[in-house]
Amino acid sequence: MLTMTDTAAEAVKTIVARVPQAADGGLRIRDAGAETGFELSVAPAPEPDDTVVVTEGARVFLDTAASLALNDRVLDAQLEQDGTVRFALAAQG
Template identity: 70%
Template sequence: MLTLTHTAAEAVKDIVARVPQAEDGGVRIRDTGTPSGFELSVAPDPEPRDTIVVTDGARVFLDETTAVVLEDRVLDAELAQDGSVRFALSSHG
């Protein structure tokens, strides 16, 4: 299952907190099937068949395809001085 670093979990919670209608929601990651990779969006609730990853109170929703593709990956985040966030995926170990 996808693993989140502490920094990524904090970034997810911060992003979700900025969207009033999704305050109990999470970040949904969807495999676009294109070279650009994945699409991230804030969602108030997971879709019925989503895999839910919870780390330090941060919730990430993965559609079926994405859950398989990211099975052994780690989501990390880099926080910029201006408040923007850049996510990166790496392999375990």
């Protein structure tokens, strides 16, 4: 199952907090296919078939295809001075 670093968890909580309608929601990752990659969005709740990953209160919702594709990955993030976030995936050690 996908895991998150502490930095990624903080980034997810920060992003979700910016969307008042999704205050108790999470970051949804959808596998949009080989040509497009993954789509990220803030969602107020998971879809019925989503896998929910929780780390330090941060919630990530994975659609079925993303859950399979990211099964052995770690989500990390880099927080920039201007408030932007860059997410990265690494293999689980």
